[in-house]
Amino acid sequence: MNAFTIEKWYYLYDYLTRKAGKGMGMRKTIISFLIVGCLVSFVFSVYFAYRVVHEHAYLPFQPEPSASNRxxxxxxxxxxxxxxxxxxxxxxxxxxxxxxxxxxxxxxxxxxxxxxxxxxxxxxxxxxxxxxxxxxxxxxxxxxxxxxxxxxxxxxxxxxxxxxxxxxxxxxxNDFQDGVKIGTYIKQHLSGHKQIGAVLGDSVNSMENLRLKGLISALKDDADLQVVMAEPSDVNDVNQEINSLLNEHPQVRVLVGLTSDAGVGIVKTVKNRAALAGYSIYSFDDTPDIIHLLRQGFIKATLQQQxxxxxxxxxxxxxxxxxxxxxxxxxxxxxxxxxxxxxxxx
CATH class of the missing domain: 3.40.50.2300 (Response regulator)
Structure with a gap:
């Protein structure tokens, strides 16, 4: 319908007029028909224009360069x-x-x-x-x-x-050095514990891996200390990771969350399993949740960034x-x- 132009409507009008002769009644009918046709064509044109604008609303607007060249x-x-x-x-x-x-x-x-x-x-x-x-x-x-x-x-x-x-x-x-800093602090405050549980969290990228390497590096000169982790799982679930770690290594009492989510998850999971007393929990980052747990004494120490x-x-x-x-x-x-x-x- 949108393909009909005004020129095409005019030719249709002229053809029907010549066919019908000059009868006024027929001319009025034809004129009414043409007006209705034009209105229908206009409505469809507006509708298709709206579809184009609406469906591509996500496209970025590209303004002209500002006069200030900022x-x-x-x-x-x-x-x-x-x-x-x-x-x-x-x-x-x-x-x-x-x-x-x-x-x-x-x-x-x-x-x-x-x-x-x-x-x-x-x-x-x-x-x-x-x-x-x-x-x-x-x-x-x-x-x-x-x-x-x-x-x-x-x-x-x-x-x-x-x-x-x-x-x-x-x-x-420097994520590696952050791991070294936390590892050094933990080492200075161990009370006879020889195994340290590390929790990666839901998503693992270079940041968590570097923090883990730094943590291990800080503890490697003591042959009795060992960093343990849960067996890898296809399910990225921090609570499942913590439960698996504690089930596989029930003697672990020192836990490190390599992200703030992992730190919060450790506190919640240990709370659900047993009393927090007797556990030393450490984390990275100074999110509001971590700072709250730090002030409550549930987390011993964390890393503050800038x-x-x-x-x-x-x-x-x-x-x-x-x-x-x-x-x-x-x-x-x-x-x-x-x-x-x-x-x-x-």
Whole structure:
């Protein structure tokens, strides 16, 4: 129906008029028919236009370059509005204001790796000048980084790295050294226990593996100490992992969660199995849940990071790359972290 143009309606009208002669009644009928036809055609045109706009609403709007020539930087994470990422954003905004950059934040309200990859596609299609992104050590993520570089868009990973990708630099904690710090603290506070249980958590990437290597490294000079873990499972369930670990190694009384989720999970699982008394639990990261358990004495110590500094540094590095100053960039820019302990701990 949409294919009928005004010109075609006119030819149809002329043909019917000549066929019908000059009878006024027939002419009125034909005119009414043509008016109805035009209205139907118009309605279908509006409908199809709405379909096109509605179905492609997700496509990024590409504005004209601003008169001030400010750089446009995308900051992408798997989740958003957590205390950690709120601090990262604060650091990003502060440094972006100093360097006169425009920032576009992308994220979801719960960890969502597929959404992060989709947001990278949107940022690349939007022709941003640079991308700061929470890294993932997967082939899919490395492919997105390569796509950005092919468009001349530098990528810097923040908080978690993607060492197998072609990102320009990593800004965040030194995960191996963080594992060494926690391991050293645990070693100094062991009370006769010789086995330490390590819990990886739901998703395992380079961060957890580096923390585990650092933990083992800190304990390796004592031949009597041993780090034990649950047998690998096809089900990524932190509670199942903890229960399996305690079932396989019932003598374990020192437990380390290599992520904040694992730390919280250890406390909940041990509580459900037995009293927390007699267990020494350690974690990484200073999320509100971990700090709450630390203050209650359920967690002995954890690692405190500096997310605001990470945000500031990542924007500075993007600025260096785009301006061509201070190059080449280093491979890693480690932001220091420190052990914090609960009340009554030394």
């Amino acid at each position: 750089y446009r930087i995308a900051v992408i994470s798997k989740d958003t509005d957590t205390p950690f990422w709120s601090e990262v954003k604060a650091g990003v905004r502060f440094q972006a204001n100093r360097l006169r950059m425009d920032i576009l934040f992308y994220g979801s309200y719960r960890p969502n790796p597929s959404e992060l990859l989709k947001n990278m596609d949107i940022a690349i299609a939007s022709k941003v000048d640079g991308i700061i992104v929470e890294g993932m050590d997967t082939p899919e993520f490395a492919g997105k980084v390569l796509s950005a570089l092919e468009k001349g868009i530098p990528v810097i990973t923040i908080a978690t790295d993607s060492p197998s990708s072609l990102r320009r630099a990593y800004v965040g904690s 997310p605001r500094t990470m945000g500031e540094k990542s924007v500075s590095l993007i600025g260096q790359w785009l301006s061509g100053s201070g190059l080449p960039l280093e491979n890693n820019y480690f932001i220091s972290s420190n052990v914090i302990v609960g009340e009554g701990e030394k």
